[in-house]
Amino acid sequence: MSTTALTSTVQVLGAPGDRHGEILTPEALDFLGRLDAAFANRRFELLAERRRRTERLASGTPLDFSPATSAVRADPTWRVAPPAPDLTDRRVEITGPPERRMTVNALNSGARVWMADFEDATAPTWDNIIAGQLNLRDACERRIDFTTPDGRQYRLGDTPATIMVRPRGWHLTEAHLAVDSRPLSASLVDFGLYFFHCAQRRIDAGSGPYFYLPKLENRSEARLWNDVFVLAQDLLGIPRGTIRATVLIETVTAAFEMEEILYELREHSAGLNAGRWDYLFSLIKNFGHRPDFVLPDRAKVTMTSPFLRAYTELLVRTCHKRGAHAIGGMAAHVPSRDAQADEAALATVRLDKEREAEDGFDGSWVAHPGLVPVCRDVFDGVLGERPHQIDRTRDDVHVTAADLLAVRRTAGPPSPEGVRSNIAVALRYFDAWLRGSGAVALYGLMEDAATAEIARCQIWQWIRHGAVDRDTVLALLDDEVAALGAEYPWARQDEVRALFTRTALGRDLPAFFTPDAYARHLVVRPEARS
Numbered sequence: 001m002s003t004t005a006l007t008s009t010v011q012v013l014g015a016p017g018d019r020h021g022e023i024l025t026p027e028a029l030d031f032l033g034r035l036d037a038a039f040a041n042r043r044f045e046l047l048a049e050r051r052r053r054t055e056r057l058a059s060g061t062p063l064d065f066s067p068a069t070s071a072v073r074a075d076p077t078w079r080v081a082p083p084a085p086d087l088t089d090r091r092v093e094i095t096g097p098p099e100r101r102m103t104v105n106a107l108n109s110g111a112r113v114w115m116a117d118f119e120d121a122t123a124p125t126w127d128n129i130i131a132g133q134l135n136l137r138d139a140c141e142r143r144i145d146f147t148t149p150d151g152r153q154y155r156l157g158d159t160p161a162t163i164m165v166r167p168r169g170w171h172l173t174e175a176h177l178a179v180d181s182r183p184l185s186a187s188l189v190d191f192g193l194y195f196f197h198c199a200q201r202r203i204d205a206g207s208g209p210y211f212y213l214p215k216l217e218n219r220s221e222a223r224l225w226n227d228v229f230v231l232a233q234d235l236l237g238i239p240r241g242t243i244r245a246t247v248l249i250e251t252v253t254a255a256f257e258m259e260e261i262l263y264e265l266r267e268h269s270a271g272l273n274a275g276r277w278d279y280l281f282s283l284i285k286n287f288g289h290r291p292d293f294v295l296p297d298r299a300k301v302t303m304t305s306p307f308l309r310a311y312t313e314l315l316v317r318t319c320h321k322r323g324a325h326a327i328g329g330m331a332a333h334v335p336s337r338d339a340q341a342d343e344a345a346l347a348t349v350r351l352d353k354e355r356e357a358e359d360g361f362d363g364s365w366v367a368h369p370g371l372v373p374v375c376r377d378v379f380d381g382v383l384g385e386r387p388h389q390i391d392r393t394r395d396d397v398h399v400t401a402a403d404l405l406a407v408r409r410t411a412g413p414p415s416p417e418g419v420r421s422n423i424a425v426a427l428r429y430f431d432a433w434l435r436g437s438g439a440v441a442l443y444g445l446m447e448d449a450a451t452a453e454i455a456r457c458q459i460w461q462w463i464r465h466g467a468v469d470r471d472t473v474l475a476l477l478d479d480e481v482a483a484l485g486a487e488y489p490w491a492r493q494d495e496v497r498a499l500f501t502r503t504a505l506g507r508d509l510p511a512f513f514t515p516d517a518y519a520r521h522l523v524v525r526p527e528a529r530s
Contacts, residue, residue, distance in 0.1 A: 009033040010184070014126035014176030015524065023133045023193055031235065032177065032192045036184055038231055039224065043170055043185055046221055050171075053217070053253065054511075057286050064401045065256050069219065073259045079323035080262055080269035084244050086162045086207050087113070087270055089387035090325055090363035091379035092372050094161065097122040097439050098132035100146060100154075103139050107160035109369040110376065114161040118190040119168045119214045120278075120448040121439040124514075125522050126176045128436060133193045139163065140201040162207060164246070167191045169215035170224075171512060175523040188228070195232050195243075203242065210270065211245040215278070217253045219260035226265050241267045246327060250275030250450075251282040255311050255404055258318040271325030273365075274312050276303065277450035283407060284457045288509055291465050292408040297418030298454060303329065303352065305410040310403035316360040317394040325388060328356035328364035332445040335370035345444065346374055353378040362388035367439075367446035414458070419468050422455040424480045426504070429455075430496045430513070431484060434521050449514060456504035456513060463505070473505070495521065 010029040014020075057063060065073070072078075094111040096102045098118065106114040116136055122128055138144040140163075145155040167190030168174075173183035174190075191211065199209040213225055229243045247254075247261050249272050254261060262269050280301060287293040295301055303312065312328075319326035331352060333345045353375050356364050362383075366375050383389060425442055429452040432440040440447050462468040477500065485493045499520075503513040510516060 009179060010036070011178045011181075012176065013178055014130075017127055017130060019134055020130050023130050023137070023197065028193060028196045029177075031196045031232075032184060032189060033179065034235060035188045035192050035228060035232065036179055039188065039228060040179075040182075040185065042224055043187075046224060047171060049220070050217055054286060058289055062401075063253065063256060063286075063405065066260075069257070069260045072263050078263065078266060080266045080271075081241055081244070082323070083270065083325065083388075084208055084210070087210060087244060087325070090327060091383060091388075092375045093164075093327065093363055093365050094369065094372060095121065095166075095330070095365055095367060097128075098135045098165075099128075100131070100135050100144065101148075102439075103135045103144055104146075104154040104156055105369055107139060107163075108157045109161065110372045111161045111366070111369075112363070113164055115164045115166055115212050115365075117166045117212075117439075117448075118186075119166045120450050123433045123436045123438040123522065124168065124172070124174070124186065124518060125436050126524060128438075129174065129176075129190070133197065136163065136165065136194055137197045137201070140198045140205065162210065163202070164210040164212050165190070165194050166212035166214055166248075167194075170221060171215065172514065172518070175519070191228065192232070196236070199232075199236060199238055199242070203238070209238075209243050211243065212273065213245050213247045214275075215251065216247055216261065217251045219257045219264050222247065222261040222264040226268060229268050243268045244270040246270045246273050246325070248273045248275040248278070249311075249315055250278035252279065252286055252404070253282070255279070255314070256401070258315060259322065262318065262322050262324055266322075269322075269324055271327060271362075272315055272319050273327040274315055274329045274361075275450070276308070276329045277454045279308075279311065281450065281453040281457055284454075284461050285509060285511060287405075287407070288457070288461045288464065294461060294465050294467055295407065295410065295458060296412035297414055298422065298458065299418070300412065301410060303355065307404060307406045307410060310399045310406070312356075312361075313359060313394065313397045314399040314404070317397040317399075319362075320360065320390050320393045323390060325362045325390065326360065328353070328361040330365045330367055331371050331375065332367045332447065333371060334368050334441045334444055334446050336444060341444070346371075349374055350378060357382040360389055360392045360394050362390065413467050414462050419459070419462065419473065420476050420480070422458050423473070423476050423500070424483070426452050426455040426459075426500060427477075427480050427484050427496050430499050430517070431488065431491045431493075434492050434495055434499075434517065435490075452513060456500060457509055459504045460506075460509045470505070477501075 010033045092111045093113040094106050094109050095115040098116040147153045168186035172186035174186045175183040177184045316326040331349045463470050481497050484491045503510050
């Protein structure tokens with residue numbers, strides 16, 4: 001590949017760091033520049049369409065399955081590509097940020113798949129992004145073993161999990177890499193750097209470049225990803241269809257286009273995944289203006305709620321109809337030293353995984369290695385020696401638009417404990433995120449950005465519809481900021497309060513907290529360090 005005029009195309013604005021040059025090579029930057037040149041304008045257009053669709057829904061336009069794509073849904077002949085050999089059995093998948101220790105622990109966890117998460121579980125500091133890419137390349141080369149200063153050894157085992165990478169969503173940018181002072185798409189940066197450095201290494205190891213695609217809202221965004229895959233493979237001389245990608249159905253609009261999303265990605269598809277907290281977050285973003293969409297406490301919105309049952313059962317039916325894997329949601333419990341509390345939490349995890357396996361899911365997510373045996377045991381009991389249950393087509397499932405939107409059957413007022421919990425969790429997560437941690441253990445659960453999003457937008461929704469008084473929220477905010485400072489003297493109390501106020505207490509609900517927080521706090525250029 002030519003490297004001429006490379007550095008004048010993509011500018012590196014982030015400060016240099018240890019081994020950054022191994023990732024930010026002229027050839028890799030040229031590759032990013034080619035992806036940007038091909039797709040930047042389409043990305044801008046699709047983000048504009050997101051905003052227009054949100055406005056249409058707010059003005060009363062109904063959400064329904066599209067008549068324009070009814071032929072795709074009605075055609076019984078098409079199916080996605082057969083599973084890649086090392087993505088055939090996915091009964092347990094573990095997720096986490098591509099930090100060095102997490103990389104080794106996740107690959108050694110006994111899970112079939114590790115999703116290395118640059119998105120919700122990573123605070124996108126410049127160092128985190130590039131270090132994550134280095135860790136993945138080192139893992140591909142089996143040179144990620146290390147010993148901590150206190151003598152603990154981390155060494156890669158003989159049968160590591162299959163790696164899948166989740167890049168950041170289309171709505172995010174990477175401000176430390178730019179073209180003509182315009183930041184690059186974070187999606188293309190995370191995808192492009194991993195693909196450039198690791199695709200052939202994964203193929204040589206008998207695997208492949210595999211991805212999870214977050215925050216998609218419609219089939220057009222899936223088509224954009226498919227076109228990115230085609231060009232990337234062509235540029236590096238890799239056969240088309242080598243890339244495989246699982247799409248997270250974590251927006252309510254995407255739930256109405258599951259078949260179309262699979263269709264657009266069919267030569268690269270590895271199925272769909274159910275993302276719970278982001279899905280609820282999306283419901284509030286799109287229907288927060290409607291009183292019949294007011295949700296109760298997060299803990300009371302379980303996966304047995306009718307509208308969530310409709311969503312997950314439709315996902316299984318859709319995937320299996322098209323020969324694709326259906327992957328269940330997250331078990332976020334963090335094992336502790338309290339045996340009694342752990343026993344109760346693991347029993348809840350087991351019930352949740354049993355529901356998924358019995359509904360037809362082919363595997364599920366866990367956030368901690370300690371949960372791998374529970375999830376594996378449940379799916380072993382249902383699958384036995386079979387790698388999946390795609391042949392179980394769930395023809396008994398019939399889901400309407402009304403079923404997907406039947407939130408009112410789960411509605412109820414928030415409790416005082418639920419209001420305080422949302423504020424406390426959001427503040428603690430914001431503080432950790434601003435200090436560079438995107439996966440945070442809070443109150444016995446491993447939380448990521450999706451948790452903070454649903455927590456802060458529920459506060460906004462409850463205030464808007466009078467379910468909770470604004471003055472009450474402000475008083476609780478004072479209490480929890482003070483509690484945060486008492487618990488963590490180094491906490492960024494003023495910044496955290498301001499971020500919560502901007503993203504949860506304004507007249508309008510910001511689409512995400514991350515762009516605001518990123519632009520104000522995590523973009524650090526070399527001159528700022530001098």
